[in-house]
Amino acid sequence: DFPAVTETAGSSFTLDVSLANHGVPxxxxxxxxxxxxDGWTYEFDGDGKPIRAAMVGPGQTRDITVKITPAKEAAKKxxxxxxxxTGADEKLSLPLDVTLAAPAPAALKLEAKLPALRGSAKSNFDYDLTVKNDSPQDVTVNLAARAPAGFDTTFKEQYGSQELTSVPIKANQSxxxxxxxxxxQDVPAGQYKVLVGMNSGKAQAETPVVLDITGQPQLALVGPGGMLSGSAIAGKEHTFSVTVNNNGGAVAKAVKLSADAPSGWKVDFDPAKVDQIPPGGKAKAEMRITPASNAIAGDYSVNVDADGDGASDDLKFRVTVETSTAWGFAGLGVIGVAVLVMAGAVTRYGRR
Structure with missing residues (x-):
């Protein structure tokens, strides 16, 4: 196909030719x-086997490979x-011009298909890379990535799951x-560069990739006065102030407040929803808790949740329930009646 070629001195090379029969027997x-x-050798191959001759029928074509091995000391020229x-009654010929040149220096080429990706700190930043061994020898390429502190980097094959630290690449292959x-997870919003490097010992290549990290909200619930507990009376509403802080780098949107309380309890919030909380901002809400009227005195847990778009937080709020004083007075009244009944009984029957 190519009767004039330049090849590397000191290495074998091949030429592909075709033998065609244009309608003769x-x-x-x-x-x-x-x-x-002197010192050069050659070999013909057909269908993967060494050959010295070929038979071609009418209208047929045979593909033949010529492997040429120059002498080790062959001059570069x-x-x-x-x-x-040669057939029975004819001889075919094809002039070939072969130039031997010094071996090309080892070289690597590295490209990133999409060198800049954007997302939050929770996003997947996966970069498709192509590394080419642009040299006449097979090489083993070591893989490295220089990233900011706290960033984790791993290399894998395009469609594999095995982590890699090096990869073999054949000559002139990719x-x-x-x-x-x-x-x-707590990285501030901004652009961060990772320098990707490949090294074969004789050649190296580098290319940068960029992470454009957008801010994300980070909610933190705080109880009244920073406390995680309070007291209430069974059957009576008590109000506690809660604060939702946004410690992230983006606006927290549609933050809803809810609670999970013991059976028979009532818990609601005012407001129950905050449209948005700016980065570094906070929102306050009143949490109204009404323990069940038959709640026994003691400590109870109320789970408070703040859920927004892409962020949430929760806290356990301990409520110490005290019984109503009315029940205390009723109890004293019962005890007093019992004492009077007993005294009357003693007066009436005590002398018998």
Missing amino acids: PKRIALALEGLP AYQLTLTG KDLKLSVKPP
Whole structure:
């Protein structure tokens, strides 16, 4: 296909040729390569096997590969060779120009398909990479990524799950890889660069990738005066103040307040929903708790939740329930009546 080529000195190379029969009876064609300098060798291959001749029927074409091995000390210059095919009554020839040149220096090329990705600190930052061994020798390429402190980086094959630290690449071939970068959950919004590096010992390549991290809300619930407990009377409403802080780097939106309390209790909030809380801001709400009227004195747990778009928090609020004083007075009244009944009984029957 290419009768004039440049090849690397000191290495074997191949040439692909075709032998076609344009409508004449089948012929046996003996193959040869003429004009080889001393110390050079050659071989013909057909269908993966060494051959010395080919038989081609009418309208048929045979694909043949010529493998040429120059002498180790062959000079780096141009050579004129002739490929011949000899039949019973004819001889075919194809001039070949072969130039031997110094080996190309080892080189690596590295590209990222999408070098900049955007998302929150919880997003997946996966970069598709292609590394090419642009040299005549097979190499093993070491993989590295220099990222900001706290960022985790891993290399994998494009469609594999095995983590890699190095990868073999054949001469003049490419390999598709994937770099996954995981930022810290509390990283501030901003752009962060990761420098991806490949090194084969004789060649290296680098390319940067960028994480454009958007802020995200981070909710924190705080009880009244920073406390996580309070007291209430059975059957009576008591109000506690709660605060929702946004410690994140983005607006917290549609924050809803809710609670999980013991059976028979009533808990509601005013307001029950906050449209938005800016970064570094806070919102206050009144939590109204009414223990069940038959609640026994003691400590109870109320789970308070704040849920917004992409952020949430919860706290356990301990409520110490005290019984109503009315019940205390009723109890004293019962005790007093019992004492009077007993005294009357003693007066009436005590002397018998």
